[in-house]
Amino acid sequence: MPVRPQEAVAVAPFHEYRFDDGTTWSEFYRSDTGYLLRFPGLADFEVSTDGTEVIAHPAEDCDETTVEHLYINQLMPLALSRQGRPAFHASVVTVPGGAVAFLGKTGMGKSTLAASFALGGERFLTDDSLLVDEAPGGCRALPSHASLRLWEDSVVAIVGDRHLRADSISYSTKTRLLAGEGLAYCDTPQPLLAAFFLRNEDVTSITIRDTSGSSRCMEWIEHSFLLDVEDKELLSKHFEWTHRISESVPTYTLDYPRNYGILPEVRRAVLQQVTHGRD
Numbered sequence: 295m296p297v298r299p300q301e302a303v304a305v306a307p308f309h310e311y312r313f314d315d316g317t318t319w320s321e322f323y324r325s326d327t328g329y330l331l332r333f334p335g336l337a338d339f340e341v342s343t344d345g346t347e348v349i350a351h352p353a354e355d356c357d358e359t360t361v362e363h364l365y366i367n368q369l370m371p372l373a374l375s376r377q378g379r380p381a382f383h384a385s386v387v388t389v390p391g392g393a394v395a396f397l398g399k400t401g402m403g404k405s406t407l408a409a410s411f412a413l414g415g416e417r418f419l420t421d422d423s424l425l426v427d428e429a430p431g432g433c434r435a436l437p438s439h440a441s442l443r444l445w446e447d448s449v450v451a452i453v454g455d456r457h458l459r460a461d462s463i464s465y466s467t468k469t470r471l472l473a474g475e476g477l478a479y480c481d482t483p484q485p486l487l488a489a490f491f492l493r494n495e496d497v498t499s500i501t502i503r504d505t506s507g508s509s510r511c512m513e514w515i516e517h518s519f520l521l522d523v524e525d526k527e528l529l530s531k532h533f534e535w536t537h538r539i540s541e542s543v544p545t546y547t548l549d550y551p552r553n554y555g556i557l558p559e560v561r562r563a564v565l566q567q568v569t570h571g572r573d
Contacts, residue, residue: 295349305324308524336465338351344376373521383517383518386408391487393487405421409471410452410557410561413452425438432543488544490502497549500551501549502546505545548560
């Protein structure tokens with residue numbers, strides 16, 4: 295829709311997300327038709343109650359590229375959660391026979407690791423959000439936008455000037471790189487063979503540990519998209535589908551030094567773990 299001023303909302307948000315410095319990233323409100331999701335200074339998104347319709351209202355001076363990426367990386371997985379579709383904060387890459395997901399908090403290196411795989415002979419499916427299809431034979435990871443966002447030091451260290459830089463997005467200082475020669479992208483769903491939760495960076499060696507029981511399920515829940523945390527019925531279903539996924543997908547924690555030179559060794563360790571896990 296056309297640009298619309300972000301006027302004050304008469305009620306308090308039922309949920310909001312703030313960065314560590316206290317800056318508000320997003321505010322969630324209920325409305326007569328569903329939900330209003332506000333990204334201050336960027337855009338308002340109206341989401342229908344059932345999550346089947348999203349209407350974007352850009353704020354003043356917000357460009358189309360930024361609105362598009364907010365929709366793809368934030369609104370789409372949140373809206374799909376209203377439809378009972380599992381979505382998680384993750385980067386996903388191919389490995390022989392399928393794909394693996396890297397989940398973790400912002401700044402833990404998900405995108406850098408995905409870029410390392412894509413530059414090292416594999417392909418990436420998504421940089422920010424993992425959409426999962428459940429099937430009798432297991433779970434599938436679905437592809438998203440064919441671009442990666444990296445901090446400039448990661449671009450310099452592992453990418454260089456080999457790849458096309460796309461238009462920047464106003465809410466992040468990361469560099470956006472388009473898939474292409476050498477930075478390979480996979481545009482087809484892939485069997486999800488394993489998931490790795492990125493943890494400790496203050497270590498001296500690579501460590502992969504299996505997770506089990508309730509801790510495995512809680513790891514998935516912690517990194518999932520969920521639009522309405524107060525909808526008890528949907529919350530119950532959310533726990534059910536997350537439990538099924540955590541039971542279906544082998545899940546590990548991954549600790550490694552955040553040193554660019556060790557990334558090839560991290561890739562080998564991940565591939566070895568996936569191979570052993572399937573034997």
